[in-house]
Amino acid sequence: MRISLRTWEVRLGIVLVASSVAIYGVKYLLLGDVENTYQYIFNALGFLPINVLLVTLILNQLLSVRAKRDRLDKLNMVIGTFFSEVGTELLTILSDRDPNLPEIRHDLVVTNAWTPERFSAVRDRLRHHTCRVTVGAADLQELCRYLTERRGFLLRLLENPVLMEHESFTDLLRAVFHLTEELERRGDFAGLPASDVEHLAGDVERVYGRLIGEWLAYMEYLQRNYPYLFSLAMRSNPFDETASPVVR
Numbered sequence: 654m655r656i657s658l659r660t661w662e663v664r665l666g667i668v669l670v671a672s673s674v675a676i677y678g679v680k681y682l683l684l685g686d687v688e689n690t691y692q693y694i695f696n697a698l699g700f701l702p703i704n705v706l707l708v709t710l711i712l713n714q715l716l717s718v719r720a721k722r723d724r725l726d727k728l729n730m731v732i733g734t735f736f737s738e739v740g741t742e743l744l745t746i747l748s749d750r751d752p753n754l755p756e757i758r759h760d761l762v763v764t765n766a767w768t769p770e771r772f773s774a775v776r777d778r779l780r781h782h783t784c785r786v787t788v789g790a791a792d793l794q795e796l797c798r799y800l801t802e803r804r805g806f807l808l809r810l811l812e813n814p815v816l817m818e819h820e821s822f823t824d825l826l827r828a829v830f831h832l833t834e835e836l837e838r839r840g841d842f843a844g845l846p847a848s849d850v851e852h853l854a855g856d857v858e859r860v861y862g863r864l865i866g867e868w869l870a871y872m873e874y875l876q877r878n879y880p881y882l883f884s885l886a887m888r889s890n891p892f893d894e895t896a897s898p899v900v901r
Contacts, residue, residue: 727815729874732822733882735810736871739803743829744868745891746796747861750786754892757782761865761892763872765883772873776866784862788854790842796857797836804833821870825863832856 748754760775788796800807810816811826835856839845845853875883890896 724815724818728819728822729871729878731810731813731815732819732867732871733875735822736868736886738806739829740864740868741889741891743799743860744864746799747786747857747864748891750788750792751784751861752787753783753785758892758894761869762890763869763876763887765876765880765887767873767876769873772869776869779865779869784858784865786854786857786861788850788857790845790850793836793839793845793850793853794842797833797839797842800829800833801837807833821863822867825860825867828856828860828863832860 757778760778807826807829811823811830816823816826832853835853839849839853872883872886875886885898887893888896888898888900
């Protein structure tokens with residue numbers, strides 16, 4: 654493959670090499686000591702591999718950190734879109750049917766004062782909390798309608814390649830799609846036997862448990878990085894009975 658002299662890398666290389674030749678040429682003309690000039694050149698060449706190693710390691714680390722931060726920002730932008738379009742309302746629907754919600758409601762009222770330790774403590778408590786959802790035929794019918802209307806959005810979300818790096822959120826989407834498919838396969842919810850309602854309730858609870866965990870992680874991300882977005886999310890908290898988007 655031919656290297657074009659028009660690329661900035663080639664032009665930069667030519668300029669740097671020419672600058673080095675010019676500097677050593679000026680040194681020789683002013684001092685007139687060829688042996689000393691050669692010695693200086695070889696000393697510099699001796700340290701060149703070390704310089705390249707250090708610069709490469711540092712630049713690679715800096716670029717890796719920046720790339721990771723950029724991926725995280727893109728990922729959380731997608732997650733934020735999910736909660737804006739589906740997640741927050743779905744969380745409200747499911748939490749309203751959670752008989753055990755009073756046990757954890759206070760722990761999920763996130764504020765500006767929360768520290769990373771507080772978020773970690775709440776996550777630990779959620780791991781030991783049993784997410785229950787009490788649903789009947791009417792609830793399942795309404796949930797089926799809600800998820801079916803948003804199937805297109807969820808499909809486009811799942812196609813986003815950045816989600817491949819977020820296993821827990823991808824698991825949430827899989828659980829949501831599985832629940833949607835289960836509900837769509839039913840015809841008359843009023844005629845379902847108790848065993849099938851119990852099966853569907855288990856699918857709902859799977860979505861609910863994963864949804865709470867992802868919501869809490871997203872709230873922590875917003876609090877740390879985007880205070881203005883966190884403010885609205887805090888005022889729209891589905892677990893806060895006093896929450897209102899109106900600033901008071």
